[in-house]
Each structure stands twice: as structure tokens, then as C-alpha cells.
Amino acid sequence: MTDFLQLTFSGLAVGAIYALVAIGFTLLWQTSGTINFAQGEFVMLPAFFMLAGLRLFGLGLAPAFVLAIGVSLVLQGAGYKRGVVDPMLKHGVLPMVVASLGLSIALKNIVKATVSAEAQAFPSVFPDQVFHIAGITVTLADLGTLVVAAVVIGALWLLLNRTLTGQAMQAVAQNRDTAAVLGIDVQRMVLYAFCANAALAAVAALLVTPAYLAKFDMGDSLGTKAFFAAIIGGFNQVQGALLGGLLVGVLENLAAAYISPAYKDAIALVLFCGVILVKPEGLLGKQEARKV
Amino acid sequence: MKNIAALAVSAALVSGTAFGQAPIKIIGLYELSGAGAAAGTQFKNGVELAAKEINAAGGILGRKVETVAYDTQSQPGVAKGLAKRAVDEGAYVVMGPVFSGSIIVSMEETKKAEIPNFTGGEASNITAQGNPFIFRTSFNQAAGMPKLANYIANELKAKSVAVVFVNNDFGKGGRDAIVKELGARNIKVAADISTDSNQADFSAAVLKAKQANADALFAYLNEEESARLLRELRKQGYDKPILGETTLMGQKVIDLAGDAANGVRGHVGLTIDAPNPLVKAYADKYEKEFKAKSDHNGIKGYTGLYLVKAATEKAGKVDPKLLAQTLKNGKFSAKDQPGILMDVNFDDKGDLDRESYMVEVKGGKQVIATTLPPLHK
Numbered sequence: 247m248t249d250f251l252q253l254t255f256s257g258l259a260v261g262a263i264y265a266l267v268a269i270g271f272t273l274l275w276q277t278s279g280t281i282n283f284a285q286g287e288f289v290m291l292p293a294f295f296m297l298a299g300l301r302l303f304g305l306g307l308a309p310a311f312v313l314a315i316g317v318s319l320v321l322q323g324a325g326y327k328r329g330v331v332d333p334m335l336k337h338g339v340l341p342m343v344v345a346s347l348g349l350s351i352a353l354k355n356i357v358k359a360t361v362s363a364e365a366q367a368f369p370s371v372f373p374d375q376v377f378h379i380a381g382i383t384v385t386l387a388d389l390g391t392l393v394v395a396a397v398v399i400g401a402l403w404l405l406l407n408r409t410l411t412g413q414a415m416q417a418v419a420q421n422r423d424t425a426a427v428l429g430i431d432v433q434r435m436v437l438y439a440f441c442a443n444a445a446l447a448a449v450a451a452l453l454v455t456p457a458y459l460a461k462f463d464m465g466d467s468l469g470t471k472a473f474f475a476a477i478i479g480g481f482n483q484v485q486g487a488l489l490g491g492l493l494v495g496v497l498e499n500l501a502a503a504y505i506s507p508a509y510k511d512a513i514a515l516v517l518f519c520g521v522i523l524v525k526p527e528g529l530l531g532k533q534e535a536r537k538v
Numbered sequence: 539m540k541n542i543a544a545l546a547v548s549a550a551l552v553s554g555t556a557f558g559q560a561p562i563k564i565i566g567l568y569e570l571s572g573a574g575a576a577a578g579t580q581f582k583n584g585v586e587l588a589a590k591e592i593n594a595a596g597g598i599l600g601r602k603v604e605t606v607a608y609d610t611q612s613q614p615g616v617a618k619g620l621a622k623r624a625v626d627e628g629a630y631v632v633m634g635p636v637f638s639g640s641i642i643v644s645m646e647e648t649k650k651a652e653i654p655n656f657t658g659g660e661a662s663n664i665t666a667q668g669n670p671f672i673f674r675t676s677f678n679q680a681a682g683m684p685k686l687a688n689y690i691a692n693e694l695k696a697k698s699v700a701v702v703f704v705n706n707d708f709g710k711g712g713r714d715a716i717v718k719e720l721g722a723r724n725i726k727v728a729a730d731i732s733t734d735s736n737q738a739d740f741s742a743a744v745l746k747a748k749q750a751n752a753d754a755l756f757a758y759l760n761e762e763e764s765a766r767l768l769r770e771l772r773k774q775g776y777d778k779p780i781l782g783e784t785t786l787m788g789q790k791v792i793d794l795a796g797d798a799a800n801g802v803r804g805h806v807g808l809t810i811d812a813p814n815p816l817v818k819a820y821a822d823k824y825e826k827e828f829k830a831k832s833d834h835n836g837i838k839g840y841t842g843l844y845l846v847k848a849a850t851e852k853a854g855k856v857d858p859k860l861l862a863q864t865l866k867n868g869k870f871s872a873k874d875q876p877g878i879l880m881d882v883n884f885d886d887k888g889d890l891d892r893e894s895y896m897v898e899v900k901g902g903k904q905v906i907a908t909t910l911p912p913l914h915k
Contacts, residue, residue, distance in 0.1 A: 249749060256741055256774075363571035364579060365762040367794045374797070376775030383748075387773045457769055458738040459762060459794055467738055502742025503749060508705070508732050510742045 248381035253499045259388035261495020262395035266450040267472035268479065268487035269399065270443035275481055276419035277439035280331055280342050284350035285447070286469020288326075290462065292318045292448035293455040294357060297366055307369055311452050318448045323441035331440070350469075357462040365459040371452060391453045398449050399488060402442060406484065415439060467511065474514040478521045480531025489530055493517065561604035562597070562856055564589065564843065565624035566633040567644060572612025573736040576761040576790045577636045577835045581658050582607050583828050584839025585633050588847075588877060590827075598847045599856060610635050612735075614643040621647035621655075629653055630858055631846050636835060637760075638664060638708040645672050654862045656842040658835055660784070661711035665887040671862050673888040675838035675845070677807040679708075680715045682783045682894065685910060686756075686805045687719035689896060694779055696753035700729040702743055702767060704759040709735075712758035712783060728752035737763055740770040747776070754779040757786050761833075765794030772798035779803060787897050787904055789833035796902070803898045803907075808834040808841075811904040812895060816872060816879045837879065844877030845870060883912065 267285055274280050282288070292314040299310030326349075334345045375386040406412035417425040418435040426432050450468070458464045475494045480486025494514045502510040527533045566585055569578025589605045597603055606627070610617035617640035624632050625647055632648050635641050638661030648655040649669045657664060657672065660679040665672060690696050699720055703713035709732075717727055729750035731743050744767070747755055755778055757767055764786050771780060772795075782804040785791065789810065792799040810821035810832050820840060824832035832840075845865070850856060853864040870882045883891045896908040 253745060256745065260739065260741055358571060363575040365576065365765070365794060367765075367796060369796075370769075370773075374772050374775070383775055385773050385775060457740075457766060457773070459766060459769075461762070463736070464738060499742055499745065503745055506732075507742045507746055508734075511734075 249503070250500075252382045253503050254496050255382060255384060256388050257496035257499035258492055259391040259495070260498065261475075261492035262392050263450050263454050263491075264468070264472050264475045264494050265488045265491025266395055266398065266446045266453075267468060268476040268491045269402065269484055270446045271473060271476040272481055272484055272487040273439045273443050273446075275476075277415060277436045278327075278331060278335065279339060280335060281339075281346065281473075282326075282443070283343060283346040283469070283473075284353060285443075285472060286465025286467075287350050287353040288318075288322050288444065288447040288465070289451045289454065289468055290357065290460075290465040291322065291353060292451035293368065293460040293464065294361060295448075296451065296455070297368065297460055300369070307371065311448070314451070315445055315448045318444040319441050321444075322447065323444035324437060326444075327437055327440040354462045361462070363462065365461040365464075368455040368460050370456045387456075394449065394453060398446065402446070402484070405442075411435075411438065471514045474518040477528055478514075478517050480528030482532055483528070483530045486528050486530035490528070493529075559601050561602040562630045562850075563628055564603055564605045564631050564633060564846070565627060565629035566605060566607045566839075567610050567617050567620045567624065567635045567640075568607055568633075569612040569635060569637055569640070570607070570609035572610075573760060573762065574610075574612035574635075574637045574640075576794075577658065578610070578612070578634070580790065580833055580835035581634055581636045581839040583824065584832065584836040584841075585843050586839075587824060587827055587836075588840045588843035591823075591877070592843065592847055598850050599854075601856065603843075610637075610640055610644075612637060612640070614640045617641070617644040618647060620644070624648070625651040625653060630856060631656065631861070633839065633842055634658065636838070637706070638711065639706050641672075642667075642707055645669055648672075652862070653858045654846075654865065656846070658838040658842075659708065661707045662715060663707070663711060665889050669888070670866070673842075673845075673862075673865055673884065674890050675842040676784070676834065676890075677894065678889045679712045679783065681889070681891070682805040682807060683712070683715040683719045685894070685896070686781065686783055687716065687723055687725070689803075689805070690720070690754060690756075690781065691723040691725060694754055696725060696779070698726040698728040698750075698752040698754075699781075700731065700747040700750045700752040700755045701727055702729075702731045702733060702747060702755065702757045702759065704735055704737075704763055705732045706735050706760075708760065709733075709758055716756055716758070716783075726752075733759060733763065733767075735760065735763070738766065740767045741774070743767065744770045744774050744776060747771075748774065752778065754781055756781045758783060759785070761785060761788060761790045762794065764788075764791045765799075768795040768798040768802065784808070784834055787899055788835070789831045789904070790835075791833075792899055792902055792904070793831070799899045800901065801899065804896070805894060805910075806834065806897050806904065807892075807894045808837040809895055809897060809904050809906070810837065811897070811906060812880075813906060813909065814880065816876055820879060841878050841880075841882075844875060844879075845882065848875040848878055851875075881912075 295314035296310040299305040299313040372390040475490035479490025568582040621644035636658035638659035641657040641659040703709040849864045
């Protein structure tokens with residue numbers, strides 16, 4: 247039983263990172279109807295922004311993170327929306343999806359060519375400390391990851407549900423035309439969603455890079471798993487993406503321990519297939535009617 | 539007068555061939571991107587440094603060395619295509635790839651063309667296929683495992699070991715070799731954990747290793763994955779001895795893993811911390827040239843090209859077939875050719891033998907615990 251609890255706890259920490267990235271998927275889908283297949287690279291880039299802060303400007307990790315958030319908001323938030331999404335979305339969702347796939351390849355190759363193809367060391371966010379609670383080994387890194395993710399997701403929830411801006415964003419997500427008629431600046435709300443996605447990705451980068459190491463392809467599996475997690479939980483629900491991320495993280499750990507580590511990466515895909523077959527809208531998702 | 543003119547023309551032609559001879563083409567197939575980028579870049583740097591020095595000192599038999607580098611992207615298929623290209627471009631010697639899975643595929647091309655091929659790969663099966671043109675720049679992985687298993691049995695007195703390996707030719711070869719040696723010493727393999735090349739998340743592998751509750755952990759992965767594993771082991775508070783063979787204690791792994799590498803122990807065939815003035819001088823030159831520390835892969839590339847020089851000069855002629863024959867069962871002394879850094883003996887399969895070390899990582903550096911003599915003096 248302690249093994250089970252141990253695996254569940256550390257799975258939750260990994261799952262929280264998946265959830266941060268998965269929530270970004272759902273935010274963009276709800277407000278702008280786009281799927282960003284460069285989401286993994288949106289996690290990779292802030293890692294290199296932080297490295298630039300650490301190495302080029304001699305900053306500490308905290309200021310480097312603030313710098314990374316700032317650059318991400320500009321490039322991956324506003325820049326991505328204005329430079330890629332706005333021009334492409336006019337031509338439909340499919341060209342947008344293809345553009346994001348192209349962007350994913352381009353970003354990886356730019357980092358590979360300009361920085362390095364090799365992995366780069368990244369400082370730990372939390373000290374290597376371990377606690378033993380009721381037979382379970384709890385690492386400070388896992389605990390810290392969970393707390394940071396919970397705070398960030400909690401703040402996002404407050405923004406969306408307790409502020410006028412958040413409610414305006416939700417109104418845009420539910421019906422753009424009605425929101426516009428009500429006087430909501432739709433494009434501004436969409437921009438906020440892109441910026442929120444960029445900030446979530448930067449937080450995920452801070453939490454995941456000490457273990458993954460900063461590398462041009464570090465976002466590959468993270469982006470894919472977060473995409474599956476968002477669909478498993480419900481692509482049109484923020485809480486669905488949270489559930490999906492945590493579920494994938496925990497089940498991966500359990501499968502690795504009780505079946506084999508070799509099957510770990512298949513878990514997200516198996517869950518994804520199961521959910522698509524049984525409840526296509528996702529565990530917490532709502533059915534959406536689409537015009538043909 | 540006519541004779542004198544003819545003589546002058548002949549002399550000019552002869553001198554022309556002596557000074558203007560085509561350079562010796564060394565084509566490198568390196569992992570410059572993908573999972574093997576850390577190893578491939580070091581190997582390439584080692585070769586380039588040696589070429590620079592050799593050219594500055596007059597080349598090989600008076601001919602300059604020209605190096606070309608191609609990126610295999612850490613993919614065997616790409617490596618094979620590039621090996622074909624190297625043959626077409628008239629390589630005297632092909633250096634690399636470093637990844638065992640790549641060299642096993644690509645060496646067919648150099649074998650067909652009868653061109654010597656040096657590799658940094660350590661998988662046992664590379665030299666077990668009767669290829670007369672393949673030569674290692676480091677130990678066959680099977681050579682270090684008995685020494686490490688003796689350490690586990692006699693020094694650590696461990697009764698069980700958790701084995702974590704990468705599921706490629708290199709990793710499987712190392713895993714098979716250590717499991718065999720542990721079995722011969724009645725040491726139980728408490729967990730046999732396979733991981734993937736380029737794997738980012740090692741939390742599950744470490745959890746599995748912790749569950750096994752073995753007396754020690756043996757890890758056999760490529761550079762970046764080794765660093766990620768060590769970081770995860772440290773993060774999860776793994777407190778049993780962590781052991782490895784060469785790669786785990788490599789400088790690149792130490793740089794990437796940071797403090798998490800401290801305390802790791804094992805056997806290394808090549809290290810810049812070897813108590814050897816030639817190795818120390820090499821390490822300084824490498825750091826000056828590339829603003830980074832060399833690891834064992836840098837030494838492999840460097841000594842590999844110097845072995846080409848030593849053997850070519852021994853043969854007295856730039857001839858690929860003759861070079862291969864000279865290398866087989868050849869003995870090369872660092873006294874005669876300092877660039878090879880240590881005395882090296884080749885056997886008839888292309889495996890090499892030289893002294894090696896038991897090391898521990900302390901304060902971010904390899905510290906030599908014992909120098910082990912060559913297996914066959």
C-alpha cells in the first residue's frame with residue numbers, strides 16, 4: 247500500500263506538469279478554436295530563455311524566470327497570435343494546425359542551430375531534500391512542483407471565475423458573436439488566453455527542465471502527452487485538462503512500477519484511445535455541436 | 539641540353555608530387571545531433587584537435603591530413619548512407635560513428651570498400667563479426683565488466699544489484715555483459731530496468747529501482763540519459779551505491795548532472811584525470827581549443843587519429859589495406875607516438891587493450907582510486 251501511495255504521489259507531481267501544458271491547449275481551443283502543436287516547443291523555449299538569463303546576463307534563477315516569462319508573453323503570447331494565428335486562422339483550422347506543426351519543427355531547428363544540439367545543464371529549483379511520511383518518501387522537488395502548479399492553476403481559476411476579464415474570456419469561449427455584441431473586446435480576450443498559455447508553458451519549463459535538461463527536443467514527449475491529457479480530460483474544459491494531466495501522470499507511474507517502465511509512455515495513448523471510443527468529449531468535457 | 543631539360547622537368551615533377559601531394563582524407567561520421575550529440579561532438583573535437591596538431595607537425599609521411607565531418611543525426615540509416623558517401627569521396631580512414639547501433643550498420647560499407655573504420659562504440663558485437671577493417675578507440679564493453687563485477691563482489695560485498703540500461707545495442711550489450719559477470723559471482727539481479735534512448739523522464743525507472751531494494755545500482759546509458767537518471771536518483775533520495783562503466787562517470791555526464799554525479803563509482807577505460815602527463819597535456823589542449831572539458835569520447839577521437847598516424851608511419855605507405863594489416867595485432871607505444879597517450883595493443887579482431895582505472899566522482903571530478911594494468915601485457 248505504501249508503494250501505491252508513493253507511486254501516486256510522485257505521479258501527481260509529473261501529472262501536474264502535464265496539466266499545466268494541457269490547460270494551455272484547452273485555453274487556446276476555447277478562445278480561438280486553435281490547436282497548437284508547437285506546445286512542447288513553447289515549453290522548450292522558456293528553458294533556453296532562462297539559460298540565457300543565467301549564462302549571458304549572470305542572473306539568478308528567479309530573475310531569469312521572470313525574464314523568461316516576459317519574453318514568452320511577448321513572443322509566444324502576443325507574437326504567436328499576431329504573427330501566426332491571426333493570418334492563418336482566416337483560412338481555417340487545418341492550415342492553422344499545419345502552421346503550428348511547421349512552427350514546432352522550425353523552433354526546434356532554430357535552437358539546434360543557434361544554441362546547441364546537445365543537452366544543457368539546468369539548475370534545480372528545489373533542494374534535493376527527502377521527507378519520510380508514514381512510510382512514503384516525499385521529495386521536496388515533487389512537493390514543490392505540486393505546490394507551484396496548484397498555485398498557478400488556482401490563480402488561473404481565480405482569474406477566469408472571479409474577475410470581470412476572466413468572465414469576458416469565458417464569454418468569448420462560449421460564443422464569440424454574442425460576446426462581441428455585448429461589447430467585449432474579443433481579440434483582446436483571445437490575446438489574454440495566448441498570454442496565459444505562454445505563462446503556463448514558462449512555469450512548466452521551470453519545473454521540468456532540471457530533470458529533462460534543456461534540449462531542443464525536450465518538448466516532444468511533453469507536448470504529445472499534454473495533448474492526450476487535454477483530450478482525455480475534455481478539450482473544452484480547463485478542469486478536464488487538469489484531471490487528464492494528473493491521471494496520465496499517476497497511471498504512467500503505476501504502469502511503470504506494476505507492469506514495466508517500457509510501457510510507461512504508452513499509457514497516455516491507451517487512455518486517449520479508450521476515452522475517444524467511450525466518451526469522445528473527454529471525462530469532464532461537454533459535447534459541442536458543430537455546423538457542417 | 540635536351541637531357542638536362544628532361545631531367546629538370548622530371549625533378550620538378552618529383553618535387554611536385556612530394557610537396558603538392560593530395561592530402562590524406564579522414565572522413566568522420568559523428569552524432570552531431572540527436573541522442574548521441576554529446577558523445578559525437580566530443581569524438582569529432584578529438585579528431586579535429588589531433589588533425590590540427592598532426593598538420594602543424596608536418597602531417598603523416600609528409601602529407602597533410604584533411605578532415606571532413608558529417609552528421610549521422612544519431613540514426614543508423616543516415617550513418618550507413620554517409621559511410622557510402624565517405625567511400626565514394628575516397629576516404630583513407632573513416633572515423634566514427636560513436637553509437638554502437640550506428641557503426642554496426644555503417645561498417646558494412648567501409649568493409650566492402652576495404653577502408654579502416656575507427657569507432658567509439660563499445661558494444662561487444664561490433665568486433666565479433668569478423669570485419670577486418672573495424673578498430674575500436676576504447677575498450678570492448680565486455681572487457682571492463684569483469685573488473686567492475688569483482689569490485690561489486692569483493693569491495694562492496696553486494697548480494698543484489700538493480701540494473702538500469704538503455705534499450706539500444708550499446709545498452710543491451712552492456713546489460714548482457716554485467717548480468718553474466720554478476721551471475722558468475724552469485725550476485726542477484728534484483729531489477730532489470732530497460733529505458734529508451736533519448737528518454738527524458740526517469741522517475742518510473744528510479745521508482746522501480748527503489749522498489750527492488752538492491753544493495754547497489756548499475757547504470758548503463760548514454761551521456762544525456764545517464765545525467766537525467768542521476769538527477770532523478772538524487773531527487774528521489776536514492777542512497778545505495780551507484781555504479782557504472784565509463785560513460786556514467788564521463789565529464790559530460792558530470793557537467794550535466796551536477797552534484798547528482800558525486801559519489802558515483804565505476805570502471806573507466808579513458809579519463810582526463812588519469813595519472814599520466816600525456817593525458818593531462820591533452821586535456822589542457824582540448825579545453826583551450828574548445829572551451830570545454832574533454833571526456834572519454836574526446837580522447838577516443840584524438841587517440842584514434844594518432845593511431846592512424848602511428849600505424850601509417852609504421853607501414854611506411856598511405857594504403858588503407860596495409861593500414862588495417864598493420865593495426866591487427868599491432869603494438870603501439872606512447873613513447874614513440876605521444877599522441878596515442880597510452881601504450882595500446884590491438885588483437886586480431888580490432889579490440890584494443892591498455893591500462894584502465896577504477897574511479898569515483900568527487901566534487902564534480904573523476905578521482906582515480908586504482909590504476910588497473912592491461913589485461914594482456
